[in-house]
Amino acid sequence: MSLDAVLSRIDADLGAATDRLLTFLRIPSISTDPAYKGQVSEAADWLVAELGQIGVDATAHKTPGHPMVVGHGGEGGRSLLFYGHYDVQPVDPLELWDRDPFDPAIEDTPKGKVIRGRGASDDKGQLMTFVEACRAWKAVHGTLPARLTFLFEGEEESGSPSLVPFLEQNRDLLAADLGLICDTALYGRDTPAITTMLRxxxxxxxxxxxxxxxxxxxxxxxxxxxxxxxxxxxxxxxxxxxxxxxxxxxxxxxEEVSEQVSQQWDALGFDAGSFLGEVGLSSPAGEADRSALEQIWARxxxxxxxxxxxxxxxxxxxxxxxxxxxxxxxxxxxxxxxxxxxxxxxxxxxxxxxxxxxxxxxxxxxxPASRMDISDPAFEAARKALSGEWPKDAAYVGAGGSIPVAGHLQQILGIDSMLIGFGKGDDQIHSPNEKYDLESFHRGMRSWARILDAIS
Amino acid sequence: MSLDAVLSRIDADLGAATDRLLTFLRIPSISTDPAYKGQVSEAADWLVAELGQIGVDATAHKTPGHPMVVGHGGEGGRSLLFYGHYDVQPVDPLELWDRDPFDPAIEDTPKGKVIRGRGASDDKGQLMTFVEACRAWKAVHGTLPARLTFLFEGEEESGSPSLVPFLEQNRDLLAADLGLICDTALYGRDTPAITTMLRxxxxxxxxxxxxxxxxxxxxxxxxxxxxxxxxxxxxxxxxxxxxxxxxxxxxxxxEEVSEQVSQQWDALGFDAGSFLGEVGLSSPAGEADRSALEQIWARxxxxxxxxxxxxxxxxxxxxxxxxxxxxxxxxxxxxxxxxxxxxxxxxxxxxxxxxxxxxxxxxxxxxPASRMDISDPAFEAARKALSGEWPKDAAYVGAGGSIPVAGHLQQILGIDSMLIGFGKGDDQIHSPNEKYDLESFHRGMRSWARILDAIS
CATH class of the missing domain: 3.30.70.360 (Alpha-Beta Plaits)
Structure with a gap:
């Protein structure tokens, strides 16, 4: 079976893929600090070259800020737009880092191996799960799994000033049937999620x-x-x-969430006590007749x-x-x-x-809030594919915060997105000692291979 | 009549009294700035010498901060404790002054002559109205009008840290029947006041x-x-x-204010509209059933x-x-x-x-609030005496703010005080270009002569 071949290829190539990620992480692409403007461009050029290696014709488009990398590859099947960002947060306070944030390394920890460095989880490591899945697919099949558009932003950590104008000016270039966004976390360490509601x-x-x-x-x-x-x-x-x-x-x-989603949420066994307990609280302070999970995701x-x-x-x-x-x-x-x-x-x-x-x-x-139309069969197909990779079944979840790009893709390009990511709660994104579990990276690549196989 | 002789003496001596005040104002006795510690002491010594000239045996008592000047003079009659302060506010922003704050001068203005300089109104000029009244009395009568204790503080503008301990340690030295405090303003340009309620x-x-x-x-x-x-x-x-x-x-x-006081307040014709209008407001925001004046003074x-x-x-x-x-x-x-x-x-x-x-x-x-017992006949005598000097009758008034020394004299020495002062609303105390009207200085001296004549 061809999916198995792709998954095997991912497994075999893990070391090389990790080395590529480490190279990517060494580029200090801090978008908010003008002193790093050259390095942000360097990261964009690095991505253009990587995409070229898997047959994707990519360009770093100039914007008033940092470049927007857009590439196209593959034929037939669904037209999918993948979004990730290659810029990273600043690193201060530097003295709280245990290592140079831009000299990344694989570290052994009690919870397993991690890739330590700024951007490992947010969002270079996540972005590369998709690129590496495509690389493995290409190696096995000689082609990409679908008509793919890659959109890599360099300003996500500095407020995305160029994103909306770029989307508006490049509707045709970016036209697709469905978006894929890899900038979110697992629901739990073993439970993957597709975020379908964003406040x-x-x-x-x-x-x-x-x-x-x-x-x-x-x-x-x-x-x-x-x-x-x-x-x-x-x-x-x-x-x-x-x-x-x-x-x-x-x-x-x-609106109330659907019965289907509501049942899934119940099945997640969300522990409001420990969620609040971690920040010194004990009882949900929102609407009295709603659970804490509803208060965050749906209210x-x-x-x-x-x-x-x-x-x-x-x-x-x-x-x-x-x-x-x-x-x-x-x-x-x-x-x-x-x-x-x-x-x-x-x-x-x-x-x-x-x-x-x-x-x-x-x-x-x-x-406004973003809601994805999960009656599109691709969603259920992707959820099943994800469930096949991880110990527990994938869930449709909400997000209390906003991920603006999902709304922009809806409003400007007219497409829903699947927000699927493999970050973990202890990744310390935006903080010193950011890391990405090697498991997240590995299973992330495998997850995308499964999803692409299922929906393309 | 002997009071007339004293008043005439004050009139005749106005030029010399003004010169003495100008000399006093030239000493930059800024209490809050350690750089001026020597000058604060110099001002205390200057007062000791001035008091000596009118037969008052005075000493500059050491404290952990600046000296406390205490002097005694006079025999017979009521025992009166007069309080004033010889320290002044800092002068910054210096660039907003039209002259050197410590090179005072008499200036002609559209509203009359003023003594311009730091401390002219707060409180050196006010303090000297009492000293000069005593000087004139002494010149006419050869004695002071009563058993007088002079208490001059050098830390009023820096929080009075030594005042309470000094009062507590010198109860006998400072014993008196009644306090006189000259550190307040007229009610209006023509209307003198005795402050009897302090919040x-x-x-x-x-x-x-x-x-x-x-x-x-x-x-x-x-x-x-x-x-x-x-x-x-x-x-x-x-x-x-x-x-x-x-x-x-x-x-x-x-408690409600007495009928007597209430009627006097009504007679003041307080204009809430213009009081509030000056700061961009129009309607009293306090208790709905109370006048603006009550809200400030009595509620x-x-x-x-x-x-x-x-x-x-x-x-x-x-x-x-x-x-x-x-x-x-x-x-x-x-x-x-x-x-x-x-x-x-x-x-x-x-x-x-x-x-x-x-x-x-x-x-x-x-x-706590301070309230003076105006049933003591000295209050009404003083009010009538004040009324004789100024175009309009004197009023008992309240003060929305606090004048802590009045409370300390009550609590530590057990005496009420009359708070009588001649400052005007436009004196710019604590601000650049502080001034004291020559009228305030002149009528102030005459007012004290009348009051001392009436109550001693």
Missing amino acids: GLLGEEVTVTGPSRDLHSGSYGGPAMNPIRVLAKVLAGLHDLQGRVTVPGFYDDV PTCEINGIKGGYAGAGFKTVLPSQASAKISFRLVAAQDPLKIRESFRQMVRDAMPPDCTVEFHGHGAA | GLLGEEVTVTGPSRDLHSGSYGGPAMNPIRVLAKVLAGLHDLQGRVTVPGFYDDV PTCEINGIKGGYAGAGFKTVLPSQASAKISFRLVAAQDPLKIRESFRQMVRDAMPPDCTVEFHGHGAA
Whole structure:
């Protein structure tokens, strides 16, 4: 059977594939720091060359920022767009690393071998699972498994400023039937996952102004309106006693998850106690009638991410401040419309202003939730393929955070994506001593081979 | 009549008195800056010499900080303790001064002649109104008007660290029947005032802790308790819809002002609209059933002086913070017990903590309100004497802020004080271009002569 041959080839080539990844990891492609601009380009060129080796015609496209690598290869079958990013996070604080972050190595640990270095898990190692799966396929079959488009971004860790314009300007170049994104984690060490629901995000900054200047609370305390007090009242009113968000119409477009997905989630045996216990908490603080897992994956929230006003330094000042402000974000689900919710929120806050207070708003992004259509048979095929590789069956899961590229592919290219990744919870991405389990790398390659075999 | 002779003497000596004040103002006695330690001592010695000239036996007492000048003079009559301070505020930003702050001069302005220089109003000029009144009295009568104790502090602008210990260790030296404090302002340009009610102050810092570390709001938003949300709820609950403070028992020891005082306040014609209008406000925000003047002078308040939590810098971070904190102060009146209110407040906040949140408190001072017993006939005598000097009658007024020395004299020496001063609202104390109206200086001296004549 041809899949078996590909899997065997992956197994046989593991050492060489690991060496290639180590070479890739040695390029310090830190996108957010202009000092590394040359190295980011070097990583893009390295990928172009690697893709060339497996018969993919690739180009590092210029953007106002870092290059966007796009390659095409393969014929027939489904048209698949694979996305990964080759830039990495900065490494500071450097003194907390046990080794040079850009001198990666295989290390033995009590949990098995790991590839240690910046970008090992996020996202160079993950990206290479797909490239290596294609290389093995090509070695066995002489062709790629499908019509493949590779899209490798170099700005994911610095806010992806060029991604949307590039997608908009290259719709034809990037046209495909389905996206594959490898930038997520396993559900559990033994349980792979396909992320099919990603919450959206609406960010708002609210500034309440009372007096025209800071006042002395002895001289004015009492008659003068205090904007911190007004802001506190607004913030305190954002949730009711059941933990529901009180913004009018907030739940209008929220939908329940399907019975199928709900049963899978139950089967995951999510342990809310240990999830919360790890961060010093014990009871879910969201909507009272929802499980912790639902609260993260399937329910919208409102969070206060920051607040400031008056004097908050050492000691005490009896100031009555002119202004107070807060940063508030809403995680959105299903069909919730960020702009509609923004307007409803703003009106609610305006209505709460007493005489002598004004309010200003500053929007910080508004992205709807992404939901993938798992009735496309490719999803169930991929889930079964994944389940074949790992000790436990794969699950469709949600993600509390946002992975913007998935939404962009939906909105600009009109395609759903499968978000499949092999990171583990202890990979320390964005932190010192980042690693990627050799198991993740190895089984990751094998997983893609199985998935490509199943859906192409 | 002998008072007339003293007043005439003051008028005749105005030029010389002004020259003496200018000499005093040339000494840069900035108490908070160790670089000026010698000059602060020089100012103390200058006062000792001045007092010697009018037959007052004075000494600059050493303290751990700057000297405390104490002098005694006069015989018979009431025993009066006069307090003023000879240290001054720093002068920065120096570039905003129109002249060297320590090269004072008489300047003509559209509103009349002013003495310009650091300390002119706060408090060297005010202090000298009393010394010069005594000098004139001595010149006319050959004696001082009463048994006088002079207490001149050199640390008022740097938190008075030595004052309480000095008072406690020198009760006999400072024993008197009544205090006179010259460190306040006129009620209006033409309306003198005796401050008889000073609000107390209780400062509290509240820190709410939720998760054991900052969390990503994508991964934890929903199930994880957000301490900013909890803190906002606490703060929003501190006032009811009528603007009353909700701390249990808060109003237990609050008293209404007397009919006599209330009528005087009405007569002042306080213009809440212009008071608030100057700082961009229009309607009193305190207790709904109280006038703005009552809210400042006679009613307790609760203010939020500062708040912080999460990310409040530029841009946006979807952080769910581990901690949030606020600084809260209570202005107290009448017999309100700061420690009782502190405990009641803390219990109220503790009771508001949800599961998974803890709260810590840090106290920042607890001083009760000061009220002077105006049934002592000396108060009414002084008020009439003051009224004789100025275009409008003198009023008993309150002060929204605190003047700690008045409380210390009550608590340690057991005496009430008359707080009488001649500063004006535009004196720019603590700011560049501080000035004292020559009228304030001149009428101030004459006012003290009248008061001493009336009460001694």
